[in-house]
Amino acid sequence: MSEAINYQDRPWMDPDAEPFIKVQSVSKFFGDFTAVDSVDLEIYKGELFSLLGGSGCGKTTLLRMLAGFENPSTGNIFIDGVNMNGVPPYERPVNMMFQSYALFPHMTVESNVAYGLKRDNLGASDIAQKVEEVLEMVELTRFRKRKPHQLSGGQKQRVALARALVKQPKVLLLDEPLGALDKRLREQAQFELMNLQDQLGVTFVVVTHDQEEAMTLSTRIAIMDNGRFMQIGTPTEIYEFPESRLVANFIGNANMFEGRIIENGPDHVIVQSKQPECLFYIDHGLSIQEGSKVWVALRPEKITVTKESTASGSNNTLKGMVHGIGYLGGHSTYRVKAGDTLIEITSPNQSRPKDGNPPIDWDEEVHLSWEASSSVVLTR
Amino acid sequence: MNDVAETTEVVQSGLGQRILRSLQTNWKRLIILVPFLWLLIFFLAPFFIVTKISVSEAVIQSPPFTPMIAWAEDGAMQIRLVFDNFAYLWDDPLYAKTYLNSVMIAGFSTILCLLLGYPMAYAIVRSSHTAKHILLMLVILPFWTSFLLRVYAWMGLLADQGTINNLLIALGIIDQPIQMLYTTFAVYVGIVYTYVPFMILPLYANMEKLDWTLLEAAADLGARPMTTFLTITLPMTLPGIIAGSLLVFIPATGEYVIPDLLGGGNVLMIGRILYNEFNANVDWPVASAVAIALLVVLVVPMMLYQHFQSKADGAT
Ligand SMILES: Nc1ncnc2c1ncn2[C@@H]1O[C@H](COP(=O)(O)OP(=O)(O)OP(=O)(O)O)[C@@H](O)[C@H]1O
Ligand SMILES: [Mg+2]
Numbered sequence: 001m002s003e004a005i006n007y008q009d010r011p012w013m014d015p016d017a018e019p020f021i022k023v024q025s026v027s028k029f030f031g032d033f034t035a036v037d038s039v040d041l042e043i044y045k046g047e048l049f050s051l052l053g054g055s056g057c058g059k060t061t062l063l064r065m066l067a068g069f070e071n072p073s074t075g076n077i078f079i080d081g082v083n084m085n086g087v088p089p090y091e092r093p094v095n096m097m098f099q100s101y102a103l104f105p106h107m108t109v110e111s112n113v114a115y116g117l118k119r120d121n122l123g124a125s126d127i128a129q130k131v132e133e134v135l136e137m138v139e140l141t142r143f144r145k146r147k148p149h150q151l152s153g154g155q156k157q158r159v160a161l162a163r164a165l166v167k168q169p170k171v172l173l174l175d176e177p178l179g180a181l182d183k184r185l186r187e188q189a190q191f192e193l194m195n196l197q198d199q200l201g202v203t204f205v206v207v208t209h210d211q212e213e214a215m216t217l218s219t220r221i222a223i224m225d226n227g228r229f230m231q232i233g234t235p236t237e238i239y240e241f242p243e244s245r246l247v248a249n250f251i252g253n254a255n256m257f258e259g260r261i262i263e264n265g266p267d268h269v270i271v272q273s274k275q276p277e278c279l280f281y282i283d284h285g286l287s288i289q290e291g292s293k294v295w296v297a298l299r300p301e302k303i304t305v306t307k308e309s310t311a312s313g314s315n316n317t318l319k320g321m322v323h324g325i326g327y328l329g330g331h332s333t334y335r336v337k338a339g340d341t342l343i344e345i346t347s348p349n350q351s352r353p354k355d356g357n358p359p360i361d362w363d364e365e366v367h368l369s370w371e372a373s374s375s376v377v378l379t380r
Numbered sequence: 381m382n383d384v385a386e387t388t389e390v391v392q393s394g395l396g397q398r399i400l401r402s403l404q405t406n407w408k409r410l411i412i413l414v415p416f417l418w419l420l421i422f423f424l425a426p427f428f429i430v431t432k433i434s435v436s437e438a439v440i441q442s443p444p445f446t447p448m449i450a451w452a453e454d455g456a457m458q459i460r461l462v463f464d465n466f467a468y469l470w471d472d473p474l475y476a477k478t479y480l481n482s483v484m485i486a487g488f489s490t491i492l493c494l495l496l497g498y499p500m501a502y503a504i505v506r507s508s509h510t511a512k513h514i515l516l517m518l519v520i521l522p523f524w525t526s527f528l529l530r531v532y533a534w535m536g537l538l539a540d541q542g543t544i545n546n547l548l549i550a551l552g553i554i555d556q557p558i559q560m561l562y563t564t565f566a567v568y569v570g571i572v573y574t575y576v577p578f579m580i581l582p583l584y585a586n587m588e589k590l591d592w593t594l595l596e597a598a599a600d601l602g603a604r605p606m607t608t609f610l611t612i613t614l615p616m617t618l619p620g621i622i623a624g625s626l627l628v629f630i631p632a633t634g635e636y637v638i639p640d641l642l643g644g645g646n647v648l649m650i651g652r653i654l655y656n657e658f659n660a661n662v663d664w665p666v667a668s669a670v671a672i673a674l675l676v677v678l679v680v681p682m683m684l685y686q687h688f689q690s691k692a693d694g695a696t
Contacts, residue, residue: 067600068599068600069596069599069600088599089596089599089600090599090600090601090602090603090604094600095600095601096596096597096600098593098597100591100593102591102593102594102596102597103597104594104597104598104612105594105616106616115598115601115603115611116601116602119601119602119603119607120602163601164600164601167601167602
């Protein structure tokens with residue numbers, strides 16, 4: 001029985017869908033430095049696509065090429081089927097929200113927002129109405145007559161967003177849009193962004209180096225390093241099935257164990273690690289030779305810490321000594337030393353400690369265990 | 381006896397400490413006092429002296445003007461203020477014409493300096509780090525040679541038998557020398573040449589602070605380069621334009637050397653009149669009145685500048 005797949009929320013899985021933005025082996029050189037290294041990328045209509053990576057990996061450069069401020073040294077960029085090579089920024093159907101907001105300091109909030117509309121030669125009443133609407137949406141109607149220097153960081157950010165949105169671009173490029181906001185405002189703004197994407201159907205490309213933000217916001221994430229994409233996928237794919245150690249370490253924390261494949265079954269593999277000595281039984285097959293060197297990534301929250309041994313077999317368990325405890329309210333982190341290796345574990349605090357004594361204390365011997373589906377094998 | 385000595389000592393050390401403490405807390409004010417005194421002595425005092433002379437009468441003696449305060453025979457003090465000199469300036473159309481001419485030449489030169497200096501400052505700001513310093517050095521370089529020498533050099537270039545005419549004749553473009561020296565044209569050349577650095581430097585300082593992402597933002601919102609220039613670049617560099625224009629306009633209005641050497645007797649500018657009244661006519665009171673009137677002509681744009689400046693300061 002074949003079931004019709006609903007591609008609505010996952011257009012990248014639809015073989016017939018046309019990508020809205022198509023980046024074709026684009027490189028950017030600054031002198032002899034390669035900032036973006038022949039990347040390929042397809043982004044579909046209505047996506048909220050995040051570019052995630054460390055400082056200097058080329059995120060802004062890629063975004064600036066989409067906006068038209070830089071020309072690709074090689075390769076092509078198509079937006080809505082049109083080759084953007086040599087098309088100046090003012091003729092592209094994209095708008096960008098700058099990392100620094102780039103609000104015009106000599107204009108009021110209102111004039112800042114109206115600036116783009118005036119360039120489209122709209123009538124005065126049309127402009128006034130659109131400005132009114134968008135200011136209402138970002139809740140800035142009260143501040144319309146203010147100059148940018150009279151606004152708070154969060155208000156500036158909303159003006160910048162309103163200014164880019166009011167043009168109703170097909171693509172909105174956001175360079176670290178929430179970088180300057182505190183945690184609370186940031187979360188609020190993240191949900192506002194997601195709402196906007198839902199309501200307006202605009203395609204968002206968001207640059208960030210905050211992995212949590214990328215996880216919350218995105219339909220898909222591209223992890224960048226040194227001008228290349230390491231992996232492109234949904235937040236879940238990237239978190240649960242990282243393709244490399246770099247990606248596993250970049251998104252969330254991971255305990256990494258080096259080992260060799262000692263058994264390669266059709267539905268499982270067994271990896272033996274020396275440091276610490278341990279057998280990993282992993283429930284996914286792998287097309288790789290027995291004996292090859294691999295790494296096992298194990299997320300801190302997927303390990304169970306207990307005082308007594310609960311494991312039935314010898315696979316997927318470790319014995320160690322508690323080396324450190326960090327109490328974070330909702331959960332605690334433990335550092336457990338097994339052999340010479342420090343393993344990080346996070347575990348939720350489901351009940352209050354009795355008599356002020358924590359259930360697990362420093363320098364106690366503990367048992368660690370995890371499921372066959374908890375860890376992933378990485379080959380690079 | 382002993383007691384008294386001790387108290388004075390206590391008082392003295394207390395006073396020393398107090399002076400020291402007030403020095404520590406007020407040192408900023410003291411530092412400001414120094415340039416303030418400088419201005420008072422070297423600018424305000426001459427201004428008052430000139431004002432005083434401008435309301436006296438010319439006489440053939442030394443100094444060549446009547447004293448303001450005289451003593452009558454019965455010992456009473458008399459203060460004599462004569463406003464005839466200003467009335468004379470007002471009545472003789474030569475002066476009005478000269479003022480107007482000076483302001484017009486200075487104003488037009490300022491516009492030329494702006495048209496020339498703005499793109500130059502822009503190019504300097506946008507050039508690479510090393511090129512920037514070289515270009516700035518080139519702007520300042522002429523100041524290493526005497527101003528007078530450079531004006532004489534222009535005479536050599538512009539004269540009937542000068543370099544430019546000789547070159548044009550040699551190339552067969554003209555067969556009679558074009559008269560350039562001792563014309564208004566030469567005065568413009570001289571003023572623009574001399575004052576364009578004063579336009580470039582404040583513009584450069586202003587543009588250096590300009591946030592270039594604003595121009596990208598404008599382009600991103602659909603503004604063509606010309607629109608971006610008119611709506612963003614120009615308003616943002618207005619303080620630089622005003623500062624540069626005043627730095628050119630004010631000294632150019634009172635310029636003496638350039639109209640005298642390059643304009644000859646043909647170009648009327650207030651600086652030359654001033655010089656003639658002082659030296660040729662030895663009429664110090666009229667010369668002083670000319671100077672005071674010039675000051676009034678120049679104070680208006682200066683006050684405008686103040687106004688713009690304080691407005692710009694308030695905005696940032
Ligand atoms: N105009 C330029 N000239 C020379 N090198 C540049 C230029 N612009 C960027 N680079 C270099 O290209 C690399 C990528 O820069 P980019 O701004 O894209 O980084 P990023 O990923 O946005 O980093 P961040 O997270 O710090 O903003 C950096 O190493 C940077 O030094
Ligand atoms: Mg960046």
